[in-house]
Amino acid sequence: MSENTEHKCDCAGIHLDIEQYIQKHKGDSGALVQVLHYVQERLGYVPKDVQVKVAEILGVSLSEVYGVITFYSLFRERPRGKYVISICQGTACYVRGAPEVLARLEKELGIKAGDTTEDGLFTIEVVRCLGACGLAPVMTVNKDTHGRVTEDKIPSIISFYRAQAEAESSQVAGD
Numbered sequence: 026m027s028e029n030t031e032h033k034c035d036c037a038g039i040h041l042d043i044e045q046y047i048q049k050h051k052g053d054s055g056a057l058v059q060v061l062h063y064v065q066e067r068l069g070y071v072p073k074d075v076q077v078k079v080a081e082i083l084g085v086s087l088s089e090v091y092g093v094i095t096f097y098s099l100f101r102e103r104p105r106g107k108y109v110i111s112i113c114q115g116t117a118c119y120v121r122g123a124p125e126v127l128a129r130l131e132k133e134l135g136i137k138a139g140d141t142t143e144d145g146l147f148t149i150e151v152v153r154c155l156g157a158c159g160l161a162p163v164m165t166v167n168k169d170t171h172g173r174v175t176e177d178k179i180p181s182i183i184s185f186y187r188a189q190a191e192a193e194s195s196q197v198a199g200d
């Protein structure tokens with residue numbers, strides 16, 4: 026699978042805002058983290074080209090920027106998919122088969138946890154507890170909760186969201 030890190034956003038306005046924000050906060054203590062928060066808020070992730078821009082304007086090394094991004098798990102280097110699948114690997118879920126469910130998810134989607142499918146539809150994220158331990162094993166797909174998931178249920182869950190995405194895109198095309 027290719028590394029989906031290329032930033033294809035051509036939204037010049039957002040980029041200008043980001044550049045102005047970086048300039049404005051240059052020299053502030055904690056500017057780097059603050060700026061990265063802002064970028065992620067505007068773009069949903071922190072692309073490589075923006076990391077370079079942040080380093081240049083703040084006068085820090087690219088490895089320092091990268092170090093902060095990888096240290097704080099809230100920062101992402103890649104865009105997330107249309108459907109974010111959060112699969113719980115907390116204790117209650119783990120003992121009820123969550124690792125097998127995760128393995129099936131990875132196999133069905135052809136990606137590993139933390140990655141996004143090439144069509145941009147699905148991202149798999151591993152979480153530690155979704156607060157619904159009584160339904161273990163649990164996963165969420167965006168705001169939908171799926172409880173007592175078994176690996177055999179994965180193909181139909183994936184198909185459901187694929188069909189939903191197709192229906193939405195054909196609706197948009199037909200507008």
Ligand code: FES
Pocket residue numbers: 113114115116117118119153154155156157158159161163
């Ligand atoms: S451990 Fe999975 S929902 Fe709590």
